[in-house]
Amino acid sequence: xxxxxxxxxxxxxxxxxxxxxxxxxxxxxxxxxxxxxxxxxxxxxxxxxxxxxxxxxxxxxxxxxxxxxxxxxxxxxxxxxxxxxxxxxxxxxxxxxxxxxxxxxxxxxxxxxxxxxxxxxxxxxxxxxxxxxxxxxxxxxxxxxxxxxxxxxxxxxxxxxxxxxxxxxxxxxxxxxxxxxxxxxxxxxxxxxxxxxxxxxxxxxxxxxxxxxxxxxxxxxxxxxxxxxxxxxxxxxxxxxxxxxxxxxxxxxxxxxxxxxxxxxxxxxxxxxxxxxxxxxxxxxxxxxxxxxxxxxxxxxxxxxxxxxxxxxxxxxxxxxxxxxxxxxxxxxxxxxxxxxxxxxxxxxxxxxxxxxxxxxxxxxxxxxxxxxxxxxxxxxxxxxxxxxxxxxxxxxxxxxxxxxx
Amino acid sequence: xxxxxxxxxxxxxxxxxxxxxxxxxxxxxxxxxxxxxxxxxxxxxxxxxxxxxxxxxxxxxxxxxxxxxxxxxxxxxxxxxxxxxxxxxxxxxxxxxxxxxxxxxxxxxxxxxxxxxxxxxxxxxxxxxxxxxxxxxxxxxxxxxxxxxxxxxxxxxxxxxxxxxxxxxxxxxxxxxxxxxxxxxxxxxxxxxxxxxxxxxxxxxxxxxxxxxxxxxxxxxxxxxxxxxxxxxxxxxxxxxxxxxxxxxxxxxxxxxxxxxxxxxxxxxxxxxxxxxxxxxxxxxxxxxxxxxxxxxxxxxxxxxxxxxxxxxxxxxxxxxxxxxxxxxxxxxxxxxxxxxxxxxxxxxxxxxxxxxxxxxxxxxxxxxx
Numbered sequence: 001x002x003x004x005x006x007x008x009x010x011x012x013x014x015x016x017x018x019x020x021x022x023x024x025x026x027x028x029x030x031x032x033x034x035x036x037x038x039x040x041x042x043x044x045x046x047x048x049x050x051x052x053x054x055x056x057x058x059x060x061x062x063x064x065x066x067x068x069x070x071x072x073x074x075x076x077x078x079x080x081x082x083x084x085x086x087x088x089x090x091x092x093x094x095x096x097x098x099x100x101x102x103x104x105x106x107x108x109x110x111x112x113x114x115x116x117x118x119x120x121x122x123x124x125x126x127x128x129x130x131x132x133x134x135x136x137x138x139x140x141x142x143x144x145x146x147x148x149x150x151x152x153x154x155x156x157x158x159x160x161x162x163x164x165x166x167x168x169x170x171x172x173x174x175x176x177x178x179x180x181x182x183x184x185x186x187x188x189x190x191x192x193x194x195x196x197x198x199x200x201x202x203x204x205x206x207x208x209x210x211x212x213x214x215x216x217x218x219x220x221x222x223x224x225x226x227x228x229x230x231x232x233x234x235x236x237x238x239x240x241x242x243x244x245x246x247x248x249x250x251x252x253x254x255x256x257x258x259x260x261x262x263x264x265x266x267x268x269x270x271x272x273x274x275x276x277x278x279x280x281x282x283x284x285x286x287x288x289x290x291x292x293x294x295x296x297x298x299x300x301x302x303x304x305x306x307x308x309x310x311x312x313x314x315x316x317x318x319x320x321x322x323x324x325x326x327x328x329x330x331x332x333x334x335x336x337x338x339x340x341x342x343x344x345x346x347x348x349x350x351x352x353x354x355x356x357x358x359x360x361x362x363x364x365x366x367x368x369x370x371x372x373x374x375x376x377x378x379x380x381x382x383x384x385x386x387x388x389x390x391x392x393x394x395x396x397x398x399x400x401x402x403x404x405x406x
Numbered sequence: 407x408x409x410x411x412x413x414x415x416x417x418x419x420x421x422x423x424x425x426x427x428x429x430x431x432x433x434x435x436x437x438x439x440x441x442x443x444x445x446x447x448x449x450x451x452x453x454x455x456x457x458x459x460x461x462x463x464x465x466x467x468x469x470x471x472x473x474x475x476x477x478x479x480x481x482x483x484x485x486x487x488x489x490x491x492x493x494x495x496x497x498x499x500x501x502x503x504x505x506x507x508x509x510x511x512x513x514x515x516x517x518x519x520x521x522x523x524x525x526x527x528x529x530x531x532x533x534x535x536x537x538x539x540x541x542x543x544x545x546x547x548x549x550x551x552x553x554x555x556x557x558x559x560x561x562x563x564x565x566x567x568x569x570x571x572x573x574x575x576x577x578x579x580x581x582x583x584x585x586x587x588x589x590x591x592x593x594x595x596x597x598x599x600x601x602x603x604x605x606x607x608x609x610x611x612x613x614x615x616x617x618x619x620x621x622x623x624x625x626x627x628x629x630x631x632x633x634x635x636x637x638x639x640x641x642x643x644x645x646x647x648x649x650x651x652x653x654x655x656x657x658x659x660x661x662x663x664x665x666x667x668x669x670x671x672x673x674x675x676x677x678x679x680x681x682x683x684x685x686x687x688x689x690x691x692x693x694x695x696x697x698x699x700x701x702x703x704x705x706x707x708x709x710x711x712x713x714x715x716x717x718x719x720x721x722x723x724x725x726x727x728x729x730x731x732x733x734x735x736x737x738x739x740x741x742x743x744x745x746x747x748x749x750x751x752x753x754x755x756x757x758x759x760x761x762x763x764x765x766x767x768x769x770x771x772x773x774x775x776x
Contacts, residue, residue: 043732072736076727079692080686088468106593110590216586
C-alpha cells in the first residue's frame, strides 16, 4: 500500500518539523515587552518569600524592568489556587512565571501543559526533567555551601568554649557535646541542609553529635520555639534550624544557647546568642532566567549555583563569635569557590560505620532516581549537580532523628 | 412630659421596595466608608481599587469561572448546614464532613482511578463521599437525639478528628517521602477528575459548568424541600419548639437524625466536588474554613437558598478580588479583609433598619398636631 505509506511518511515528517520548531529556542523578546509573573507562598512578612521578593526586585533593577512588567501574587497556597494564579498570569501575557514553594510544583506542571509557549520555573522542585515538558524548569541554590560555612562558624565557637573548659559539664561518656536542629520536613532538602551544617561544624569541632527534631511545618513560630526549647532542655549547647521563622532564635536567646539561623540574619531577635544565618540570594537566578527570555535562549531545566556566583552567603556575624571567625570564613569560602573543598567529602563522614561509595543501588530513596551521585574519583557526593533540588537524603553517623515521619 | 429624643419602634411591615432601598443604601454607604479607608491607608484612588477588585473577580473568562466555582462550593456547604440550623441543631462540623467526603474521594481516585470504568468510579466516589459526610454528622446526631449532648462541641471535635485523619493520609499518600504533600492525584491520566470538556462548545475550554449546574439544582431542591415538603415543615416545627413538635405527634429523634444525615451527606458531597472537581488533591486546608463561613452565609440569608447564592457570591467575589488588589497595589491582603468587614458590617447593620424604625420626638409632635 504505497499511498498509505506516503501518508505515514508525510505525517511523520510533519510531526518532526513541528517537534523541531518546538524544541528550538524561542524568539528574543524586547526588554520593554517582557512580562514576568511571580507566585509566592507568603508575603513580605514571611522570611522565605521575602528573600524571593528581594531577588525579584534585584532582577527588576539590573534588567531595568518597570513596575507593570512584573506581576506578583502573594499568599498563594499549595493547592488549585496555584494553578489558578499561574494560568491567570499566563492569560495576562507573562512569558515567564515563577513559583516559590515545594507544593506548587504539580500545579505549575498542570499550567505548563496548557501553555506550551510560556516558561514555568519552580523553586525547590524536582520534576521538571521528568515531566517531559520543554517549558518546565526547576531552580534552587547551592544552599548547602552556606549551611557548611555557617557550621564552620558554629564549630569555631564550640572549639573556643571547649578550650575555655565551658563545655566539660556537657560532654557525654564519649566526650561528645550535643547540638540540636529544628527541621521542617524529613526529606532531602532538609536532610542535605543539616548534614552540610553538621559537616561544617565538625570540620572545626569534631566532638559533636546532633539531634534533629522535625516540626512538620515550614513556618510555625510557636512550634519552632517550643521544639528548640525542648532540644535545649535535652542538653543541646547550640541550635540551628531549617524552618522559616525566628522561633528557634528567640528560644535560644531566652535559654542562653548559641544559635545559627536560616534565610535572614536573626541578630535582632537573639542579639547575644545568634552567631550567623545561612542565607540565599535569589537575584542571580531571576536575573539570568529573565535575561534568557530577553535573549531568546532556553532557561536551564535544572539551575543551581552557589557562592561563586553570588547565590548563597552567610549573614552578618554576631558579636559573640569566636576570635578569627571572619578570617576562617573567608578562607573556607575561597576553597569552596575554587572547588578545592567539597561539602559532601565522603572521607569526612560515614553511614552505618561505612564510607559512602555509590548511590546507584536499588535500595536508595526516590530522590536519587537511581543515579550515581558520587564523583568519578569516589571522593565526594556531587550535591545538586544532576538536579537543582538537593538529593542527599541519608542520615549520617553522629546525627539522630528524634522523630521520623512528617 | 419629657420624651426621649428618639425611640426605636418595631416595624409592623415593610414594603419590598423599601427593603431593597435600605439594603442598597447600606452597600453604597459602606463603599463610601471603604473609599475613605483606602485613601487614608494607600493614597490611591478608591475608584481604581474598586475597578481592580472587580477585575480580579470577573475580569476574564477564567477568573469568572474561578469565582463561579468557589461560589458554588461555598453555596453547597451553606445549603448543607441550613436544614440542621433551621432545626436549631448547631452543626459547626461542616469542615470535618467536607474532609471526610474528600478523603474517601481521593482514596477512590488513587486506588481505583486506573482500574475502574469511569461511570462506576464516579458512582463510587459520589455515594461514598455522601456516606462519609453522613456518618461524620450522624455520630453527633445520635448522641444529641438520644442523650441530648451538646452538638456544638461534638461536631467541633469531629472536625479535629477529620483534620488529623487527613494529615495522616497526607503522609501515607505523600508524593515524595517526608514532604507531607500529596500533590495532584492522577496528574497524567486525569482519571476521576470531573471533566467539562464535552461542554466546551457552550462555555469555552475552561469551565466549571458541571459544578454550577449541580449546585444550582441542589439550591432549588433545598428551597422546595424546606418550604413545600412535610420534612421541611417538621424541621421548622422542631426548630421552633421540640415540645410543640412532640405534641403534634412528630417523632423528634427521627427528624433530628434524618436532617443531620442530609446535612452531612451534602457536606460530604461538597468534599467530592472539591477533590474531584477542582483541587485534585486533599490536604488539611482543602475545606479552607468553608464549613464555618457557610454558617455566616446561612444566617445572613435567613435560611433562604436564593439569598445564599447572593451572599456566597459576594464573599467569594471579595476574596478573589482581594488577590488582585494585593497584587496590583501591593496592598497586604489584610486590607481587603478590612474592606470586606466594613461592607458586611453595613449589610448586617441594615437589617436593623429593615426590622425597626426610629421615631424622633419632633416628628411625634407633628403627628399629634395633625
